Amino acid sequence: MRLFTLLFILLHLAGPALAQQDAYDLNKITEIKIRFKEDKWDTILDSLKQTGENGRLIGDVWVNGVKYEKVGVRYKGNSSYANPRKEGVLKLPFNIKLDEVNKQQHLPSGHTTLKLSNSFRDPSFVREVLSYEIAGRYMPAPRANFAKVYVNDQYLGVYHNVESVDSRFLLQTYNDDQGVLIKCDPDWSVEQAPHCPDSDKSSLMYIGEDSTCYMRFYELKDKYGWKDLIAFTKILNQQPEALEKILQIDETLWMLAFNNVLVNLDSYTGMLCHNYYLYRDTQGVYHTIIWDLNMSFGGFRYLTSAGQLSLEEMQKLSPFVHYTDQNSKRPLIVKLLANPLYRKIYVAHIRTILEEQFANGAYLKRATALQQFIDKHIQEDQHKLYTYQAFQANLLKSVPLEKTEIVGIAELMNKRAEYLLSHPLLQRDAPTIQNVKHKIEPSTVVVSATIQQTNKAWLFYKYGKGGAFQKLEMTPDNATDWMAIVPKQKDLQYYIVAEGERTASVSPARASFEYYRVETPVTTSRKVK
Numbered sequence: 350m351r352l353f354t355l356l357f358i359l360l361h362l363a364g365p366a367l368a369q370q371d372a373y374d375l376n377k378i379t380e381i382k383i384r385f386k387e388d389k390w391d392t393i394l395d396s397l398k399q400t401g402e403n404g405r406l407i408g409d410v411w412v413n414g415v416k417y418e419k420v421g422v423r424y425k426g427n428s429s430y431a432n433p434r435k436e437g438v439l440k441l442p443f444n445i446k447l448d449e450v451n452k453q454q455h456l457p458s459g460h461t462t463l464k465l466s467n468s469f470r471d472p473s474f475v476r477e478v479l480s481y482e483i484a485g486r487y488m489p490a491p492r493a494n495f496a497k498v499y500v501n502d503q504y505l506g507v508y509h510n511v512e513s514v515d516s517r518f519l520l521q522t523y524n525d526d527q528g529v530l531i532k533c534d535p536d537w538s539v540e541q542a543p544h545c546p547d548s549d550k551s552s553l554m555y556i557g558e559d560s561t562c563y564m565r566f567y568e569l570k571d572k573y574g575w576k577d578l579i580a581f582t583k584i585l586n587q588q589p590e591a592l593e594k595i596l597q598i599d600e601t602l603w604m605l606a607f608n609n610v611l612v613n614l615d616s617y618t619g620m621l622c623h624n625y626y627l628y629r630d631t632q633g634v635y636h637t638i639i640w641d642l643n644m645s646f647g648g649f650r651y652l653t654s655a656g657q658l659s660l661e662e663m664q665k666l667s668p669f670v671h672y673t674d675q676n677s678k679r680p681l682i683v684k685l686l687a688n689p690l691y692r693k694i695y696v697a698h699i700r701t702i703l704e705e706q707f708a709n710g711a712y713l714k715r716a717t718a719l720q721q722f723i724d725k726h727i728q729e730d731q732h733k734l735y736t737y738q739a740f741q742a743n744l745l746k747s748v749p750l751e752k753t754e755i756v757g758i759a760e761l762m763n764k765r766a767e768y769l770l771s772h773p774l775l776q777r778d779a780p781t782i783q784n785v786k787h788k789i790e791p792s793t794v795v796v797s798a799t800i801q802q803t804n805k806a807w808l809f810y811k812y813g814k815g816g817a818f819q820k821l822e823m824t825p826d827n828a829t830d831w832m833a834i835v836p837k838q839k840d841l842q843y844y845i846v847a848e849g850e851r852t853a854s855v856s857p858a859r860a861s862f863e864y865y866r867v868e869t870p871v872t873t874s875r876k877v878k
Contacts, residue, residue, distance in 0.1 A: 372412060372456055372463070372494075372510065375482065378726065379496040379510050381463065382411040383422060383445070390500065391439065398424040401538060405449055412456060412463070421449025427537065429469035429643065433734060440505050440732035442466045443498070462513040465498060470648045472739035472748050472755055474727060475719045477509045480611060480642035482715070483706055487698070487862050488603040489522045490639050495723055506730035507723060514626050514638055523630050524814035529574035531567050531627040533617075539565045549678040550622040555579075555586040577629055582680075589684040594634075597817050599809070599861040601637045602691060605682060606698040609670065610707070610769065612663045612761060613642060615649035617681060618670065632816040637681075647756040660747070660756055664764040668699055668772060690807070693853035694846060696774050701858045703775075707766035713759055716744055778802060780847035782856040787843075787867055794841055794867055796823075797832040798856070803847040808833040809861065810843035818844075818861055841867035 372379050385408040387393055397404050405421030424430050425444040433441055445463040448454045455461045468474050477493055484490040491512035498505045512518065519526040533551035541548070545562035548554045556562050560575035567578060584591050592598060604625065608618040616624050616639075624641040650657040652670065671679040672686040686692045706712045720740070727733060727740050739748040746757035769775060780803040788795045800806050806823040823831040823845070835841065844860030846853055857863040 371458055372460060373458075373492040373512050375478065375492070375494045377494070378507075378723070379494060380411075380413050380499075381445075381465070381496050381508075381510075382499040382502075383443075384409045384411075384501055385422075388501075391441075394422070394424050394441075395434070398430065405446060407450065410445060410447070410463075417447050417454055419450035420454075421446040425464065426466065426469070429467060433467065433469065438732065438734065440467050440508075440734065442469075442508075459517045460513065460515075461517070462515055464511045464513050465496060465508040466511060466643055467508060468643065468734060470644050470750070470755060471743075472735035472750075473716070473720070473743035473758055474507070474723065474740055475716050475744070476645050476648055476758070477511065477643040478719060479712070479716050480613065480645040481511070483611070483702075483712065484607055484639050484642070486705070487607065487702065487859055488600050488639065489636070489862070491518065495726070497726065504729075504731075506732045507726050509643070514640060519628060522814075523628070523636065525630045525632075528631050529577060529629040530570040531574070531578060531629070532570065533567055533625050533627060534623040535566045535621075536568075541565055551617070551625075552622045552678050553582050553585055553681050554678060555582040555680075574629065577633075578627075581627075581629075581635060585684055586680050589687065592684070593820060594817065597634055597636045597861070598685065598691060599694065599818065601681065601685065602695045603698055603862065604637050604639050605685070606695055606702060607639065609666065609668055610699055610702050610765070611645050612647040612666055612765065613645040614647075614652055614658075615641065615644040617679070618652075619649060620651035620653055621649075622679070630815040634815065634817040646758045647761045650753075650756075657753065660761065663756065663761055665768050666765075668696070668769060668774075690846070690848055690853070693848060693851070694855060697779065697853050697855050697858075699769065700775055700779070701855075703766055703769055707762055708770060712762065713744075716758060720744060774851060777849075777852050779852040779854045780849045782845055782847050782854050785845060785856055785865060787865070789837060789867065792837055793834050794837050795832060795834050796843060796845075796865075797826070797830060798823075798845055799829050800831050800845075800847045801829050803831075803849055805848045806831045807846045807848065808835070808843055809846065810835050810841060812838045812842070813840045818842075837867075843867075 385406060390406060393406050405423045407419055408422055410417045410420045422443060422445050424441050426442040429442050443465040448461045466477060481490055481493040491514060493509055493511040496508045496510035498508045516526040535550045542561060546556040548556045551566045558579060563578060581595060584595060608616045626638040626640055628636045628638060647663045652658055667673060671682045675683055686695060728737055742748050743755060743757055745759045747754045747760060781801045782798055784799040786797055796808055808821045808823050809818040811818045821833050823833040826832055842864045844864045845856045
């Protein structure tokens with residue numbers, strides 16, 4: 350009895366700590382309370398933001414009841430800050446640095462930065478959270494949930510709480526944070542130097558060897574690595590056949606497929622060509638990381654400067670936009686899709702996203718559940734940017750906003766899924782991959798699979814986190830059995846691509862985010878993230 354009582358007391362005391370272990374748990378609403386000594390805190394934050402300084406206002410923050418002292422707070426964002434501020438709105442996006450003064454201070458999960466967005470141009474209030482959740486099924490992506498935010502005891506309302514792409518994210522994703530992290534987002538306040546060649550924002554166009562010509566478009570977190578970035582853009586634009594050694598290509602194909610299917614034009618694909626990160630790991634391989642999804646699902650309508658896309662133009666946006674007209678200002682799309690194998694894998698990824706998220710209505714069921722989860726909190730939010738009626742309506746249909754309107758998510762995506770699934774390439778039968786397995790030999794690993802309706806088959810493999818998957822052509826054993834042999838090393842990861850005349854299939858379907866792993870001496874295959 351005494352043992353039971355002791356266990357009860359320990360669990361009771363641990364309860365609050367356990368409850369806030371994960372600030373990004375989508376099944377819970379995170380509570381964030383900020384306290385400043387200054388009464389006019391918003392004026393100070395405005396001044397720091399508008400003068401372009403990186404300074405922060407020091408205050409205390411409670412996250413789910415746990416206090417963090419002397420944190421640094423600033424406003425963040427561009428249009429999500431400027432437009433609401435112009436209208437006198439108090440609900441502005443925040444960047445909170447927990448280790449601003451105390452370098453050892455962090456959430457129990459290890460996170461040191463909180464990024465809170467205000468659902469700008471999203472009356473549905475689920476675009477960002479839903480988009481990150483979908484993206485996270487196919488590629489490394491930040492997590493996001495909802496947070497209730499208070500400043501000096503004033504309730505500002507419901508925010509989106511998005512995981513920062515920082516050292517912790519890199520370590521967890523690539524087991525490596527000593528490389529070069531590049532934020533691909535132009536500084537709109539800086540004019541391009543007259544001596545620099547024409548470029549188009551963070552497009553990865555090669556514009557010469559002068560690093561000052563790139564500094565307006567890219568932000569290096571550690572202030573070094575410009576020569577590497579320039580070398581990468583040169584290879585991308587002039588020697589794309591060499592990309593396999595320096596770019597995790599499949600991650601990039603997933604990002605491009607995601608942006609296209611979800612009409613996420615506030616991205617590399619759209620007019621502003623931004624909102625992504627590049628990470629060059631310590632093995633010299635670049636990884637693309639998706640970012641800033643509040644205007645996904647057609648919230649931003651500009652593909653080019655020609656004007657806004659209509660609803661029908663977004664529903665029927667070509668899966669090969671920029672590639673078809675060989676737009677030199679989007680080399681990441683044009684150069685990758687020029688490779689027939691990569692183009693087929695890209696289409697296979699589009700098929701997977703459509704089948705898993707949209708053809709079966711899963712996205713709408715999930716979005717509805719998210720709205721129901723936050724419904725009462727949105728009603729109580731007196732500082733929300735849009736009305737409660739717009740919140741209720743925008744999941745299904747368009748709602749007016751100033752001189753335009755925000756498209757309904759289902760209104761866009763139901764027709765978009767129909768359009769893409771009817772595309773001739775997605776109508777074609779793709780190869781089938783079955784019975785994937787491997788056999789461990791003394792110094793090698795033999796990978797085999799049963800593949801039908803294929804011309805070629807490829808094994809993509811690597812060892813451990815980080816680095817790039819290497820490509821090896823598999824050899825036919827008979828009409829349907831294919832095999833490949835690779836060296837036996839620690840933590841072998843692999844996936845298979847079967848290439849038909851016009852289509853391809855991938856196994857696992859979510860490769861390279863999921864893959865088969867060989868853990869010596871275990872001889873069975875399993876899928877892992």
